[in-house]
Amino acid sequence: xxxxxxxxxxxxxxxxxxxxxxxxxxxxxxxxxxxxxxxxxxxxxxxxxxxxxxxxxxxxxxxxxxxxxxxxxxxxxxxxxxxxxxxxxxxxxxxxxxxxxxxxxxxxxxxxxxxxxxxxxxxxxxxxxxxxxxxxxxxxxxxxxxxxxxxxxxxxxxxxxxxxxxxxxxxxxxxxxxxxxxxxxxxxxxxxxxxxxxxxxxxxxxxxxxxxxxxxxxxxxxxxxxxxxxxxxxxxxxxxxxxxxxxxxxxxxxxxxxxxxxxxxxxxxxxxxxxxxxxxxxxxxxxxxx
Amino acid sequence: xxxxxxxxxxxxxxxxxxxxxxxxxxxxxxxxxxxxxxxxxxxxxxxxxxxxxxxxxxxxxxxxxxxxxxxxxxxxxxxxxxxxxxxxxxxxxxxxxxxxxxxxxxxxxxxxxxxxxxxxxxxxxxxxxxxxxxxxxxxxxxxxxxxxxxxxxxxxxxxxxxxxxxxxxxxxxxxxxxxxxxxxxxxxxxxxxxxxxxxxxxxxxxxxxxxxxxxxxxxxxxxxxxxxxxxxxxxxxxxxxxxxxxxxxxxxxx
Amino acid sequence: xxxxxxxxxxxxxxxxxxxxxxxxxxxxxxxxxxxxxxxxxxxxxxxxxxxxxxxxxxxxxxxxxxxxxxxxxxxxxxxxxxxxxxxxxxxxxxxxxxxxxxxxxxxxxxxxxxxxxxxxxxxxxxxxxxxxxxxxxxxxxxxxxxxxxxxxxxxxxxxxxxxxxxxxxxxxxxxxxxxxxxxxxxxxxxxxxxxxxxxxxxxxxxxxxxxxxxxxxxxxxxxxxxxxxxxxxxxxxxxxxxxxxxxxxxxxxxxxxxxxxxxxxxxxxxxxxxxxxxxxxxxxxxxxxx
Numbered sequence: 001x002x003x004x005x006x007x008x009x010x011x012x013x014x015x016x017x018x019x020x021x022x023x024x025x026x027x028x029x030x031x032x033x034x035x036x037x038x039x040x041x042x043x044x045x046x047x048x049x050x051x052x053x054x055x056x057x058x059x060x061x062x063x064x065x066x067x068x069x070x071x072x073x074x075x076x077x078x079x080x081x082x083x084x085x086x087x088x089x090x091x092x093x094x095x096x097x098x099x100x101x102x103x104x105x106x107x108x109x110x111x112x113x114x115x116x117x118x119x120x121x122x123x124x125x126x127x128x129x130x131x132x133x134x135x136x137x138x139x140x141x142x143x144x145x146x147x148x149x150x151x152x153x154x155x156x157x158x159x160x161x162x163x164x165x166x167x168x169x170x171x172x173x174x175x176x177x178x179x180x181x182x183x184x185x186x187x188x189x190x191x192x193x194x195x196x197x198x199x200x201x202x203x204x205x206x207x208x209x210x211x212x213x214x215x216x217x218x219x220x221x222x223x224x225x226x227x228x229x230x231x232x233x234x235x236x237x238x239x240x241x242x243x244x245x246x247x248x249x250x251x252x253x254x255x256x257x258x259x260x261x262x263x264x265x266x267x268x269x270x271x272x273x274x275x276x277x278x279x280x281x282x283x284x285x286x287x288x289x290x
Numbered sequence: 291x292x293x294x295x296x297x298x299x300x301x302x303x304x305x306x307x308x309x310x311x312x313x314x315x316x317x318x319x320x321x322x323x324x325x326x327x328x329x330x331x332x333x334x335x336x337x338x339x340x341x342x343x344x345x346x347x348x349x350x351x352x353x354x355x356x357x358x359x360x361x362x363x364x365x366x367x368x369x370x371x372x373x374x375x376x377x378x379x380x381x382x383x384x385x386x387x388x389x390x391x392x393x394x395x396x397x398x399x400x401x402x403x404x405x406x407x408x409x410x411x412x413x414x415x416x417x418x419x420x421x422x423x424x425x426x427x428x429x430x431x432x433x434x435x436x437x438x439x440x441x442x443x444x445x446x447x448x449x450x451x452x453x454x455x456x457x458x459x460x461x462x463x464x465x466x467x468x469x470x471x472x473x474x475x476x477x478x479x480x481x482x483x484x485x486x487x488x489x490x491x492x493x494x495x496x497x498x499x500x501x502x503x504x505x506x507x508x509x510x511x512x513x514x515x516x517x518x519x520x521x522x523x524x525x526x527x528x529x530x531x532x533x534x535x536x537x538x539x540x541x542x543x544x
Numbered sequence: 545x546x547x548x549x550x551x552x553x554x555x556x557x558x559x560x561x562x563x564x565x566x567x568x569x570x571x572x573x574x575x576x577x578x579x580x581x582x583x584x585x586x587x588x589x590x591x592x593x594x595x596x597x598x599x600x601x602x603x604x605x606x607x608x609x610x611x612x613x614x615x616x617x618x619x620x621x622x623x624x625x626x627x628x629x630x631x632x633x634x635x636x637x638x639x640x641x642x643x644x645x646x647x648x649x650x651x652x653x654x655x656x657x658x659x660x661x662x663x664x665x666x667x668x669x670x671x672x673x674x675x676x677x678x679x680x681x682x683x684x685x686x687x688x689x690x691x692x693x694x695x696x697x698x699x700x701x702x703x704x705x706x707x708x709x710x711x712x713x714x715x716x717x718x719x720x721x722x723x724x725x726x727x728x729x730x731x732x733x734x735x736x737x738x739x740x741x742x743x744x745x746x747x748x749x750x751x752x753x754x755x756x757x758x759x760x761x762x763x764x765x766x767x768x769x770x771x772x773x774x775x776x777x778x779x780x781x782x783x784x785x786x787x788x789x790x791x792x793x794x795x796x797x798x799x800x801x802x803x804x805x806x807x808x809x810x811x812x813x814x815x816x817x818x819x820x821x822x823x824x825x826x827x828x829x830x831x832x833x834x
Contacts, residue, residue: 025629031629031632031633033577033636079816079820082820083819083820089832090628090629091575091628091632091832092819092823092831092832094575094629094632095575095765095769095815095819095832096816096819096820098577098762098765098815099762099766099812099813099815099816099819100812100816101762101812102759102762102808102809102811102812102815103809103812103813103816105759105808106805106806106808106809106812107805107809109805110802110805110806110809114801114805217640217758218640218644221636221637221640224633224636224637225637228630228633258648259644259645259648259649259650261644262640262641262644262645263641263644263645265637265641266637266638266640266641269633269634269637270618270619270622270634273622273623273626273630273634274621274622277622277625277626277630345717347713347716366716366721366723367716367717368716368719368720368721368722369721371716371717371718371719372719376717376719377717378717379713379714379717383711383713383714383717384711384714385706385707385710385711385714386710387706387710387829388703388706392703395700395703396703396704396707396715396718396720397718397719399719401700401704402700403699403700403701404700404701404704404720404725405701406696406701406728406732409695409696409699409700409701409702410692410695410696412695412699415699415700418700419699419700422700458718461718462718462719
């Protein structure tokens with residue numbers, strides 16, 4: 001039972017980052033390799049909020065989400081959008097986002113230092129025991145909020161006007177444009193939403209375990225694996241992928257040793273690509289020609 | 291039905307569905323050893339899908355493709371080309387940055403220089419390149435592009451690029467050529483020239499299968515016309531048979 | 545003079561890394577985010593074989609190259625039948641995982657402490673201990689790598705690779721076995737990177753995981769893009785520029801931790817600027833993202 005709890009806590013980062021990656025991939029058309037930095041920025045925003053402004057847990061979440069949402073929109077508007085207009089290819093934007101990651105991570109290091117920081121919060125120390133598993137108040141809060149966010153996201157997608165527009169652009173950008181959907185504005189909204197989700201994830205982890213400038217890279221990879229395994233095509237698949245990944249990692253850690261956690265993710269990715277590349281819920285992704 | 295050794299390309303009950311749209315329905319066809327066969331039909335009839343399936347770019351959901359009685363249904367495109375079946379594309383695929391000559395040389399078969407060891411040590415590669423170059427120039431001559439051999443392919447006119455794709459197709463030394471709209475969008479004089487080339491190729495023993503919308507051209511050079519609609523064949527015969535039937539024309543125009 | 549020799553050794557090593565990545569990315573159009581992982585793989589394999597198993601330098605060097613080549617299949621075989629992004633994702637995952645193994649598999653790799661005491665190279669009994677001697681050896685290796693890439697990027701093989709880069713569908717229709725060619729290009733590329741790793745390990749005589757991070761991969765990518773992808777001079781110029789530039793920064797007298805981060809901010813910013821303004825780089829023939 002403890003393993004399940006551990007997996008869920010780890011998985012919440014993966015799912016929040018994974019949803020965002022999938023959203024940006026499908027709406028803006030490229031793999032946002034700098035997505036991990038939004039997670040990290042959320043973590044540092046929370047740190048700054050608690051340490052220097054004395055914010056509570058809730059307050060720091062709000063700050064983190066606001067800060068990262070803003071950063072996500074700024075990046076999309078001033079860095080990526082220009083390139084998207086001129087040349088459409090995903091690989092070019094991927095490279096640009098890699099560059100953005102490098103610059104941002106190192107700026108964080110310069111500003112805050114490389115060492116891992118801890119945020120002292122009562123909630124992260126107070127431990128409860130539920131169904132035989134130990135979980136802190138903070139982790140419980142984070143899990144609940146994540147569930148609410150996931151549910152909210154799916155509801156937004158399915159029932160709201162914005163959600164419909166997002167789905168339209170994701171499925172066929174040109175056609176959506178012809179039907180009057182403002183694709184660029186939707187891309188900006190999507191970038192913002194994706195960033196906010198990642199920022200929330202980073203904030204939770206910062207308050208729970210601690211933060212360092214490099215924390216985003218690994219989580220981004222996990223989010224990617226969750227997305228691929230769950231299916232890039234669907235919108236809810238990544239949630240399944242994240243849970244599966246986190247559970248599998250717990251298993252690998254217990255059976256083989258903690259250094260094999262990441263290797264498990266890689267093996268899972270490879271198996272997925274070999275056996276069912278479209279992911280559990282997706283449609284075909286083989287190379288097709290006209 | 292005919293003697294099996296005179297059949298080269300055969301499709302048996304090909305089925306292909308995309309997201310609920312049926313592109314090919316139990317499609318069955320047998321083609322002769324040589325000649326000119328035209329495939330016509332309204333948009334969405336499944337003509338290009340058929341081409342993609344036969345040449346290995348798409349896998350059918352079920353059914354078989356056979357070339358000289360060998361199963362090519364799941365074969366990758368490059369192997370099908372080596373077995374003697376080559377194609378062109380509706381949207382003129384070429385390597386625009388390199389010269390016309392290099393494009394044709396690319397398509398030459400069995401290049402030693404493609405193998406790793408030969409590429410590193412260059413044994414025999416120079417002679418082979420020279421032979422390939424001569425062959426390629428001969429092909430460019432045949433289609434009438436010899437004068438533009440050194441120009442980057444991207445700088446050719448639309449019609450010239452169409453000739454180039456034909457030359458590349460020929461360069462593979464394939465016996466069967468599947469051409470996707472070979473004269474669409476070119477002016478009538480060039481169209482005439484291309485049709486003349488196709489007849490020439492037929493006379494030298496090749497099988498030309500082409501998708502076209504220009505019925506006059508079809509009437510002029512095709513030995514046999516196959517009409518497709520909604521993924522199946524609705525007519526199959528000589529041009530005079532098929533093109534004069536009102537119900538066929540109705541299906542086409544509708 | 546010793547200092548100049550030292551810098552030149554690194555120029556040689558990075559020329560190998562840049563040129564080998566260019567074969568893959570610039571000539572074949574396949575973006576890999578894992579060159580540093582294979583660099584590290586070569587370094588660790590070579591170090592472990594000489595330190596733990598007493599193997600000779602040449603055997604260790606070759607072993608590193610073979611291990612890298614074989615591991616490359618784990619990435620290429622599952623991902624090459626799918627759309628381009630999956631290859632990048634798979635290399636990214638491999639980069640994260642290999643770093644994680646270097647860092648966490650303490651019993652084998654020494655973890656963050658790394659492997660000290662790597663013996664200097666000995667070729668047929670002659671030990672290369674002087675810097676000048678090492679420079680000669682490194683330059684010969686760089687020359688070898690350069691020749692391999694030159695041979696493979698020209699003539700019919702190069703023509704086939706460029707065709708894959710420009711229009712893989714056309715290449716297939718022209719009878720090229722594009723999957724085999726891509727697997728080959730990737731395997732050669734990583735084997736050369738592993739060779740560079742081996743040289744590095746035996747030159748510095750101590751390796752640790754921090755030299756083989758994602759940041760290092762992005763640095764190598766930057767060298768290729770800055771110099772110009774798909775040309776023979778491009779990666780050479782890029783490597784020289786990005787190895788010598790930070791040495792110039794050294795004279796500013798900044799504290800070393802700040803210097804490291806600042807250096808990376810500069811690399812990242814350079815990559816960003818080049819991708820946005822002149823993706824062809826200084827002398828390149830291929831621009832990613834067009």
